[in-house]
Amino acid sequence: MSPAGCSHVNGFKVDNWKQNLRVIYQCFVWSGSVETRKRKDSYPVMDSGCFPSQSPTLPERVAASSPPSLICFRHWSCRSTAGDAPSSLRGAEEGGDVELKRGLSKNSPSGGKAETTRKQRNQCGRKSENLCVRIFRNKGVRHLLTLAKSCMCHMCGAHLNRLHSCLQCVFFGCFSKKHIHEHAKNKRHNLAIDLLYGGIYCFVCQDYIYDKDMEQIAKEEQRKAWKLQERLQISMKPNLRYRALKSFEDAFIRIGEKYSMWEPTKRELELLRHNPKRRKITANCTIGLRGLINLGNTCFMNCIVQALTHTPLLRDFFLSDRHKCEMQSNSCLVCEMSQLFQEFYSGHRSPHIPFRLLHLVWTHARHLAGYEQQDAHEFLIAALDVLHRHCKGTSHSQPIRALLGVLQPIGGVHAWPCREWVNKHKRVKSEETGSEWEDVEEKVESSSFSRSSSCSERPPPPSLSLSLSLSLSLHQADDNGKKANNPNHCNCIIDQIFTGGLQSDVTCQACHGVSTTIDPFWDISLDLPGSSTPFWPLSPGSDGSVMNGDAHTHPGGATTTLTDCLRRFTRPEHLGSSAKIKCSGCHSYQESTKQLTMKRLPIVACFHLKRFEHSAKLRRKITTYVSFPLELDMTPFMASSKESRMNGQYQTPADNDNKYSLFAVVNHQGTLESGHYTTFIRQHKDQWFKCDDAIITKASITDVLDSEGYLLFYHKQFLEYE
Amino acid sequence: MRAVINQKLIEMGERERLKELLRAKLIECGWRDQVKALCKDVIKEKGIENVTVEDLVTAVTPKGRVLVPDSVKRELLQRIRAFLAQHSA
Numbered sequence: 091m092s093p094a095g096c097s098h099v100n101g102f103k104v105d106n107w108k109q110n111l112r113v114i115y116q117c118f119v120w121s122g123s124v125e126t127r128k129r130k131d132s133y134p135v136m137d138s139g140c141f142p143s144q145s146p147t148l149p150e151r152v153a154a155s156s157p158p159s160l161i162c163f164r165h166w167s168c169r170s171t172a173g174d175a176p177s178s179l180r181g182a183e184e185g186g187d188v189e190l191k192r193g194l195s196k197n198s199p200s201g202g203k204a205e206t207t208r209k210q211r212n213q214c215g216r217k218s219e220n221l222c223v224r225i226f227r228n229k230g231v232r233h234l235l236t237l238a239k240s241c242m243c244h245m246c247g248a249h250l251n252r253l254h255s256c257l258q259c260v261f262f263g264c265f266s267k268k269h270i271h272e273h274a275k276n277k278r279h280n281l282a283i284d285l286l287y288g289g290i291y292c293f294v295c296q297d298y299i300y301d302k303d304m305e306q307i308a309k310e311e312q313r314k315a316w317k318l319q320e321r322l323q324i325s326m327k328p329n330l331r332y333r334a335l336k337s338f339e340d341a342f343i344r345i346g347e348k349y350s351m352w353e354p355t356k357r358e359l360e361l362l363r364h365n366p367k368r369r370k371i372t373a374n375c376t377i378g379l380r381g382l383i384n385l386g387n388t389c390f391m392n393c394i395v396q397a398l399t400h401t402p403l404l405r406d407f408f409l410s411d412r413h414k415c416e417m418q419s420n421s422c423l424v425c426e427m428s429q430l431f432q433e434f435y436s437g438h439r440s441p442h443i444p445f446r447l448l449h450l451v452w453t454h455a456r457h458l459a460g461y462e463q464q465d466a467h468e469f470l471i472a473a474l475d476v477l478h479r480h481c482k483g484t485s486h487s488q489p490i491r492a493l494l495g496v497l498q499p500i501g502g503v504h505a506w507p508c509r510e511w512v513n514k515h516k517r518v519k520s521e522e523t524g525s526e527w528e529d530v531e532e533k534v535e536s537s538s539f540s541r542s543s544s545c546s547e548r549p550p551p552p553s554l555s556l557s558l559s560l561s562l563s564l565h566q567a568d569d570n571g572k573k574a575n576n577p578n579h580c581n582c583i584i585d586q587i588f589t590g591g592l593q594s595d596v597t598c599q600a601c602h603g604v605s606t607t608i609d610p611f612w613d614i615s616l617d618l619p620g621s622s623t624p625f626w627p628l629s630p631g632s633d634g635s636v637m638n639g640d641a642h643t644h645p646g647g648a649t650t651t652l653t654d655c656l657r658r659f660t661r662p663e664h665l666g667s668s669a670k671i672k673c674s675g676c677h678s679y680q681e682s683t684k685q686l687t688m689k690r691l692p693i694v695a696c697f698h699l700k701r702f703e704h705s706a707k708l709r710r711k712i713t714t715y716v717s718f719p720l721e722l723d724m725t726p727f728m729a730s731s732k733e734s735r736m737n738g739q740y741q742t743p744a745d746n747d748n749k750y751s752l753f754a755v756v757n758h759q760g761t762l763e764s765g766h767y768t769t770f771i772r773q774h775k776d777q778w779f780k781c782d783d784a785i786i787t788k789a790s791i792t793d794v795l796d797s798e799g800y801l802l803f804y805h806k807q808f809l810e811y812e
Numbered sequence: 813m814r815a816v817i818n819q820k821l822i823e824m825g826e827r828e829r830l831k832e833l834l835r836a837k838l839i840e841c842g843w844r845d846q847v848k849a850l851c852k853d854v855i856k857e858k859g860i861e862n863v864t865v866e867d868l869v870t871a872v873t874p875k876g877r878v879l880v881p882d883s884v885k886r887e888l889l890q891r892i893r894a895f896l897a898q899h900s901a
Contacts, residue, residue, distance in 0.1 A: 289865075296864060296866070297864035297865055297866070298864075298865050
């Protein structure tokens with residue numbers, strides 16, 4: 091709705107009115123909450139109105155000056171009593187009297203008192219009928235106003251009753267008690283400003299008006315005020331900062347949040363008018379659900395596409411057209427994803443044929459090419475990797491690091507890629523950046539790996555994987571030995587949504603020194619009971635089971651739950667005597683324990699249940715049922731929780747930051763050789779749908795929770811602004 | 813009595829904190845959206861050109877007061893009591 095003004099502002103819009111209005115905003119509106127416009131100065135700090143010059147030294151100067159003073163509005167100078175004003179303020183005043191009056195006293199200023207001060211104010215010689223502000227009188231040195239404290243109703247001294255300030259003279263009055271109305275009638279000053287929210291009231295129209303120019307000024311001043319507050323927090327010296335901030339914080343009313351409402355631009359209005367068809371999202375609508383044709387064993391791709399197109403943040407990113415493509419060729423996968431989202435949310439009911447997507451996938455992830463059956467999890471990682479790379483256009487910044495997110499120690503993060511796969515990948519990658527890859531390749535060659543879907547090599551013994559991971563991490567690390575934030579935390583949407591940080595602590599058994607590294611991850615691969623990896627006895631339920639209501643159990647005995655798997659994932663693992671690590675603390679080879687915890691959780695957490703086992707002896711699929719909850723609290727698995735547990739603090743489970751909700755489940759039916767993938771998608775809060783290639787059917791929550799579960803996608807419940 | 817309490821709250825900065833807390837709680841429990849919806853109804857009824865802020869305030873305030881959930885009221889009261897207990901002379 092465009093601002094609608096009224097004609098009564100024309101009397102006000104004369105001379106330097108814009109500047110005057112700005113000063114009013116700066117000094118009175120955003121600078122004082124009702125709570126701080128108190129009469130007593132029990133705050134021994136400065137409570138300045140504004141810092142117009144945004145210089146960090148100004149607050150210091152103000153802090154030195156004594157609190158309330160009245161400003162002569164004609165000359166816009168601080169009028170102080172002799173000797174009181176600090177030299178800086180005094181010096182700045184060219185040729186004006188400097189006399190500082192104590193502000194209105196703490197007892198409620200009756201009409202008489204207000205009269206006096208007004209008279210005194212007028213002593214500088216003129217009647218101030220118009221608010222005339224000569225800020226620039228002193229060539230840019232602006233005076234600080236310390237009027238916040240004297241912002242109170244001139245008739246009753248209150249400051250809580252929707253205080254308004256007359257725009258045409260110096261008068262503050264309550265709105266609720268109609269004091270300002272009286273003033274307006276008596277003086278015929280028709281405009282007043284609400285000191286709480288900045289709205290401008292016209293007494294003739296008897297309503298708040300939204301004059302376009304004034305609204306513009308209001309918005310700019312508000313933004314400035316916010317920025318100023320931020321800057322103050324950063325730039326001030328600590329001792330002054332506390333004092334200043336103490337009052338400054340109080341002095342700043344938070345007008346909602348920094349977030350401001352969306353207003354359509356001209357172009358957007360044009361577009362909206364040209365495209366009048368609107369789609370209304372009702373509680374039961376099926377927008378976004380669309381089948382995908384199977385192009386020949388491509389169900390592994392279809393199921394991941396379904397999950398991705400129903401990831402809320404990703405959907406919002408693409409539907410709001412955020413991708414600006416910098417790639418010259420037509421082979422940008424992100425563009426194709428964008429297209430895909432358009433197809434899915436177009437409202438068409440017929441299944442979509444993703445042939446272009448398939449082609450692009452083949453081009454960029456050659457190990458997935460061909461019509462054989464592939465692993466959905468592997469496709470997910472490859473897809474995220476390619477999207478991540480393409481998000482930055484042709485300037486590739488270390489695609490290797492994205493891959494390193496995949497090469498993780500056997501503690502259970504990712505499938506350890508096999509040599510073949512690595513080699514294949516290398517061929518693709520060497521076109522891009524070669525050097526870092528070589529380093530890694532070397533180290534990689536020296537160990538053996540296992541991989542979930544197709545190779546038949548043994549899982550590496552823990553020592554090798556550990557040393558490899560350490561060396562890999564160090565390879566990436568900065569001087570602190572910790573992984574720097576930047577390599578994998580580029581700002582592409584994929585990283586913002588999917589990348590989390592996994593903390594790996596290696597504790598030397600001799601000196602108990604801990605060496606910590608943080609590695610990025612896109613998903614978490616969890617071992618299952620019944621696998622041939624050792625060490626599956628479950629520790630008797632302690633942390634996770636209380637919080638996560640895994641209420642859903644199969645009849646017939648103790649079921650493994652997702653939290654069991656997570657607990658196993660984050661338990662301290664004693665690396666045997668064959669895997670001694672050189673400890674930098676005691677400079678010798680010692681036995682150690684390793685523990686993984688979550689340092690930083692991604693917005694979308696993907697759990698991969700390692701159902702496909704490949705060891706020298708057998709290749710099989712583990713079909714053990716694992717129950718997973720609809721709501722998951724990751725607090726017990728966080729690094730911070732582990733620390734507080736070690737320190738003996740009880741950590742409250744009420745932390746909203748770690749709560750997740752399930753929104754997609756990918757299932758695999760069949761055997762290792764031949765099987766089929768399907769996905770359950772959450773469309774609305776309690777409405778789930780099953781996506782089986784081209785067929786979409788409604789599903790119940792029980793169906794979802796009863797399913798075997800292979801890939802589980804959880805979305806953070808509470809998102810915070812950075 | 814109320815004035816004295818009020819004064820104390822303001823001085824210690826507690827009123828500001830309580831206000832922030834209240835604001836957050838009211839948003840969280842959906843009260844703000846409900847009141848917004850009420851305002852929209854009033855506007856639709858009267859027509860956007862004819863409605864003033866005062867109209868909205870007088871029309872919506874009583875309903876808004878009723879809509880505040882008891883849990884929020886209880887929590888605020890509790891905090892005020894705790895504060896007074898802590899700081900009573």
